[in-house]
Amino acid sequence: MHADMQITPTKPFILRCFLISLFLSLPFLFLYLFYPQQQQQQQHHITTKDLRIRPGYSSYESYIQRQLNKTLNPKLRKIWTTRDWDRKIPVFARFFEDLKVNKKLLKNTSKALCIGARVGQEVEALRQIGVVDSVGMDLVPYPPLVMKGDFHNQPFQNDTFDFEFSNVFDHALYPQRFVAEIERTLKPEGVCVLHVALSRRADKYSANDLYSVQPLVELFKRSALVHVRSVDGFGLDTEVAFRKKGEPLRRHRL
Numbered sequence: 064m065h066a067d068m069q070i071t072p073t074k075p076f077i078l079r080c081f082l083i084s085l086f087l088s089l090p091f092l093f094l095y096l097f098y099p100q101q102q103q104q105q106q107h108h109i110t111t112k113d114l115r116i117r118p119g120y121s122s123y124e125s126y127i128q129r130q131l132n133k134t135l136n137p138k139l140r141k142i143w144t145t146r147d148w149d150r151k152i153p154v155f156a157r158f159f160e161d162l163k164v165n166k167k168l169l170k171n172t173s174k175a176l177c178i179g180a181r182v183g184q185e186v187e188a189l190r191q192i193g194v195v196d197s198v199g200m201d202l203v204p205y206p207p208l209v210m211k212g213d214f215h216n217q218p219f220q221n222d223t224f225d226f227e228f229s230n231v232f233d234h235a236l237y238p239q240r241f242v243a244e245i246e247r248t249l250k251p252e253g254v255c256v257l258h259v260a261l262s263r264r265a266d267k268y269s270a271n272d273l274y275s276v277q278p279l280v281e282l283f284k285r286s287a288l289v290h291v292r293s294v295d296g297f298g299l300d301t302e303v304a305f306r307k308k309g310e311p312l313r314r315h316r317l
């Protein structure tokens with residue numbers, strides 16, 4: 064009887080405590096359930112054996128800030144437009160001339176895009192060898208050669224270019240997105256040529272490290288591998304070329 068009297072009044076009290084703590088823990092439960100999923104959706108991160116995304120970017124904004132920091136560095140810009148300008152353009156011109164004459168992956172009439180072109184040395188090289196309809200794209204524009212654009216979200220319509228070139232794959236925080244945007248904006252049968260570093264690590268502004276060509280072959284889902292070869296491209300040692308699958312676009316009949 065005594066025991067009963069003691070327990071009965073505490074029952075609702077315990078129940079109340081339980082309900083209150085349940086109520087208080089709901090937000091955390093919510094966070095636990097939804098946060099990891101949301102993060103995954105936002106980031107599209109892939110990390111395989113041969114492609115590693117570098118840690119340390121807390122957000123897309125901090126990544127863009129870091130890229131801008133290099134691109135806007137006045138000392139570097141000065142070098143890119145003076146000493147590097149004369150040194151690099153002939154080298155790019157030789158690469159492109161070879162792709163045009165020997166590999167037939169490029170024509171004078173190709174519409175070409177250089178991704179992450181900074182001040183546009185590669186664009187100038189393309190124009191010099193006769194590919195006059197060429198433009199570059201970077202976070203910071205450098206008119207008239209380079210227009211503003213983010214390679215994770217190219218400012219071009221589908222099926223725009225015959226040829227895309229880039230030597231900044233290592234700067235992509237979302238390699239899947241980088242490649243998907245190339246495949247989206249290339250015309251069917253359009254060609255993408257990448258210069259990448261396989262055997263040595265790229266610079267401190269890189270967002271990923273690539274250890275073989277295999278991850279690229281997997282990322283270029285809508286393309287066929289054309290060739291892989293060694294090059295000596297300003298610290299980048301490997302050239303990889305892909306051709307987008309599909310029937311070439313037909314002109315509308317008038």
Ligand SMILES: *[C@@H]1O[C@H](CO)[C@@H](O)[C@H](O)[C@H]1NC(C)=O
Nearest residue numbers: 125128129130131132133136
């Ligand atoms: C940009 O770089 C400079 C040094 O080059 C550094 O002092 C500054 O903190 C950097 N800013 C950002 C946003 O990373």
Ligand SMILES: *[C@@H]1O[C@H](CO)[C@@H](O)[C@H](O)[C@H]1NC(C)=O
Nearest residue numbers: 170171172190191192193194
């Ligand atoms: C392409 O352009 C270059 C440079 O203007 C020119 O020398 C070459 O003859 C052109 N090639 C063709 C096939 O028209």
Ligand SMILES: *[C@@H]1O[C@H](CO)[C@@H](O)[C@H](O)[C@H]1NC(C)=O
Nearest residue numbers: 220221222243244246247248
């Ligand atoms: C452009 O291409 C993407 C994927 O490559 C596709 O999802 C989208 O529907 C296309 N947009 C148009 C307007 O055709």
